[in-house]
Amino acid sequence: MSAPSLVIAVPSKGRLKEQAASLFEATGYTLRVKGHDRGYRGQLDGLPDVAVEYTSASEIVHQLRAGRVHLGITGEDLVRETVPDVDSRIEFLAPLGFGHADVVVAVPECWLDVSRMADLEDVAEQFARSHGRGLRVATKYMNLTRRFFAKKGVTGYRIVESVGATEATPATGTSELIVDITSTGTTLKANHLKVLEDGLILQSQAHLLAAKRASWDGRAKELKDTILSALSS
């Protein structure tokens, strides 16, 4: 088989995989897994020179950044978190209308004196006086958090990396507040957390993305336009 003209990376599991599959199905370019249905290669019906790579949502970001694939589907939150020089590396072609998640700053509901980002710096000052250290922010979004807190003038904190059950960390005492994704707010509410009024860092959803550093010959550009117009119509 000859080399594909264009490679597109799509999520290999979970809701993102299913939703990407139904989106392609609706356009007529149905996604087919090659070989057995746990395989990591696939094809699009009607576009034989497009290769599909199934890979994890975060790996897709690295592949795009390096230009090892032409197109990819993944969440904006992961792209903005992982790629510092995003504008020179990745182009946001189209939002896809699924995978909605807001990245937000949330504090314990019992902090009646805190409703805005500006309160956090005051709280950090008070906290340092009585506890001898800064606030701890649990998150997996280290870079988004740093940039957002710097923009809001909040400095008296440190990040503790958290890869799962972030919303439970203020209750267990390993953090004071969190930065996490929420779609309906139910999980936050159940953990007695509230989102700060100006604490929305990013309204994320799944995007069709293009790698600026991939090799874009005529046929690859043609295929990009075909897929883009099919997915965004």
Place this chain on the structure above:
Amino acid sequence: MTAESAKEFEALEGQARALVALFGEAGYEFVAPAILQPAGVFLDQIGEQVRARSYVFTDLAGEELCLRPDLTVPVSRLYLERHPDAETEARYCYNGPAFRFQPLGPSAMHPREFRQAGVECFGASDKAAADVEVLLLAVEAVRSAGLRDYRICFGDIALFYALIDAADLPERWRLKLRHYFWRPPSFHVLVDQLAKGARIEPDRILTALGESIAGKSQQEAEDIVSAYLNAEGIPLAGNRTLREIAARLLDQAADLYADTLPKEVVTVIEYYLGVAASPREAVDKIAMIARGAGLDIDSALATVTARFDLLEQQGVDLSNATFATEFGRKLEYYSGLVFQIEVPGMDETEPVAGGGRYDNLLIALGAPRPVPAVGTAIHTERLLAAVGRASS
């Protein structure tokens, strides 16, 4: 700018040996603290901004470590290990690598791996004498390396604190002004806000509690908050106590009814922060500003003047030195004197030496009592480059 050739390496090593010998003769014991440091110490005390500039990683046992971003904290930890009671006077010197991530990529003047040679003086109760001792050592060090053309820039954080203490302000505003001093952009927003009385619109909860909480005692406020949380079924979480939450609500409620920050105080702060001049001139200007507003900061000013007198008596030429009130606002652990030695033609963000007094750091690192501390570090690669440039 690690020494990449044998010749550079030998030049750097030779310079460092001479510096350490000089420090040794002055009574500073050579120490070599660990390069790998527990990350938590740096992150808790120095904050996320330093983390963004530090190489932090988790080892196979799950411990969070960092490559030391400076040597002051590691040497302070070493002092506390040797003297847990923190009652002993001690003088240490060092020479070794430190590491900083450079967001714009490493360069000759902003290397990610660089060497510092320096001294730290702990527990000396005569602070003025220790300040001068360390400053003199820094000057002698760069001079002994062959640097002739340099300029000393001074600042003193204690002066600002004295000014705020002397002004007639509610304590909650003093605490705020002190804290925000280290965050220049937010500081100006804060002063503006307090001056205009532009109160942030109180939110729903404060409105609900506001009437009932304003003017109450701390205990009454805690009871009100506690009753509210119980009624709403909200548990305490996030390590802050009822006392802390109630105290801030009381402050916020007080702000709702407070007068604005007096115009005179705003003017004094603005004039003060604008002072940058030769040392003597700067002291005169600050004295004039304070007197004009009827604020007595004479004793803080006397400390600064006495320091300059001592330096001149010791033969330090202050004719091209500067004193800037803004200087040192980026390094929160400094508590008094701050200084750096700059070389004309090199950027001020690239000093060959820097240092200052940091009386609050050791208690933050776990000392059972405050430890007066002052130190200086020499950026040896920059010093070598500056000397080389002058002689070529």
